[in-house]
Amino acid sequence: MSERNTIIELSHLGKEFQGKDAKVRALRDINLKIEAGEIFGIIGLSGAGKSTLVRCINFLETPTEGDVIFDGRSLKSLTEKELREARRSMGMIFQQFNLLAQRNVLKNISFPLEIAGVPKKQALERAKELLEIVGLSDKARSYPSQLSGGQKQRVAIARALAGNPKVLLCDEATSALDPNTTNSILQLLKEINQKYGITIIIITHEMKVVEAVCDRVAIIDQSQIAECGPVSEVFHNPKSQIGRHFILGDALKEISFDNQLFYRIIFDGLEATEPVIAKMALACKFPVNIAYASTKRIGDKAVGQMVIQVPERDEDRQKVVRFLETERIPYEEVEGNEF
Amino acid sequence: MSFDAQTVQMLAVGTLETLYMIFASAVMAYVIGLPLGVILVVTDKDGIRPMPVVNQILGFIINILRSIPFIILLIMILPITRAIAGTTIGVNATVVPLVASAAPYIARMIESALKEVDAGVIEAAKSMGASTWQIIYKVLLPESVPVNLMGAAITVTTILGYTAMTGFTGGGGLGGIAVNYGYYRYETVIMLVSVVLLIVIVQIIQAAGVKLSRKCDKRIR
Structure with a gap:
């Protein structure tokens, strides 16, 4: 371009x-x-x-x-x-x-x-x-x-x-x-x-x-x-x-954030077909709460996003972050009061 | 109070004179009023070529003319009428005050019709590179034709009402007959007949205006 x-x-x-x-x-x-x-x-x-x-x-x-x-x-x-x-x-x-x-x-x-x-x-x-x-x-x-x-x-x-x-x-x-x-x-x-x-x-x-x-x-x-x-x-x-606001779009309507911490995970290509959350649950040894998930087509790629609730205990949170990083899954923190 | 051939002929001539007066003055009043109405819209502060000073002066003059009662205007402008028509009596002389009164009325009618044209359509024309002049004759005027036809019917019937008043200053037509026979000579029947004829003319013009307007309005289907 x-x-x-x-x-x-x-x-x-x-x-x-x-x-x-x-x-x-x-x-x-x-x-x-x-x-x-x-x-x-x-x-x-x-x-x-x-x-x-x-x-x-x-x-x-x-x-x-x-x-x-x-x-x-x-x-x-x-x-x-x-x-x-x-x-x-x-x-x-x-x-x-x-x-x-x-x-x-x-x-x-x-x-x-x-x-x-x-x-x-x-x-x-x-x-x-x-x-x-x-x-x-x-x-x-x-x-x-x-x-x-x-x-x-x-x-x-x-x-x-x-x-x-x-x-x-x-x-x-x-x-x-x-x-x-x-x-x-x-x-x-x-x-x-x-x-x-x-x-x-x-x-x-x-x-x-x-x-x-x-x-x-x-x-x-x-x-x-x-x-x-x-x-x-x-x-x-x-x-x-404002960019996050537009990208989260519907998610905002569906989850009440209540000052809680969430992670927004982005998938594209391969990961979209892998059972990431199941693997995460197995790896971290605790259930992960999914607040929102959607898949869309951007250009000619299928891209998914998911908002998961972050565990309150620091130790558990570390596990999630470690998992996401080893799996090379892009994520970012989303905070309720931002919006 | 006889209804002989002479009276019938007089009423027929009166009818024709009335028709002549209203159409002649309507045409001339539109020649003056239409451009004035367009100027009012175009120079408005939200118009396509805002010129507040021009707009306010023109609006002021129009308001003055519009606020003088016709019967007063008729007498006030007698010298002007004489200067233009050469006389102050008869059908042709009547046209002068009729035009003077109808033109500002028409200007306001046109103004309100053109202001109804969707601002988005005007913007679209601008985005295509239309000039002010092109917006006027390719967008504003054609898009407001149905509304303007309705307006024309109302204007013409208003003029008709005014022609009746000109009877007092020696104008012709059915108004003159009604005044001269009905008012001055107490010949009620002739007055009533002229009034009925006036009513018929109004009905026909109004119905024709509505029908024509509907026919060329492409908005309703």
């Missing part, structure tokens, strides 16, 4: 909004390099600043500090007209789809081409092609109100691709969809990324979206990047508290 070129670079990006009484800081010193051809996830809780961040990437919001370098050009230095042209190389899709209600599907897709001054006939032909790519050829004459959420998002994706963009920005694109539809949209995005080499930036609050399709992820918390790296790396070894 290091051989790839940087397509978007955010350098010292900051954004401050003028609130009613005081200034509100939405982004603080954001530095990110997004490489051409990757799927990059930006995850954060609501209010973390991720929506502002994605709008700063295409300058829908003008950052108050720093700059965005897109394809070698500083967006800050562009005139309004040049900026509009630059935006045509960045498609964008939204949580609420944002289709034009009074235009049929085909004309929604040809809309950005119309804006760019492409002749009507040519634009409609391109729209038909795109409709085929997103698998909705039979809906060309339908209006958005006649489509399901997933279909609307497919139309929105087709529309975003119409101008052959280099980058596709997805702002919570699957957050209004049910799990099945979410998966199919994510698969479509992955397909588009692989087939056409379009760089995709996915803004989300759901770790499962990141795990399903992203190559790298940046975690944003309180207007700043808390950590950034390849998804599997962040999953194995989250460096920030």
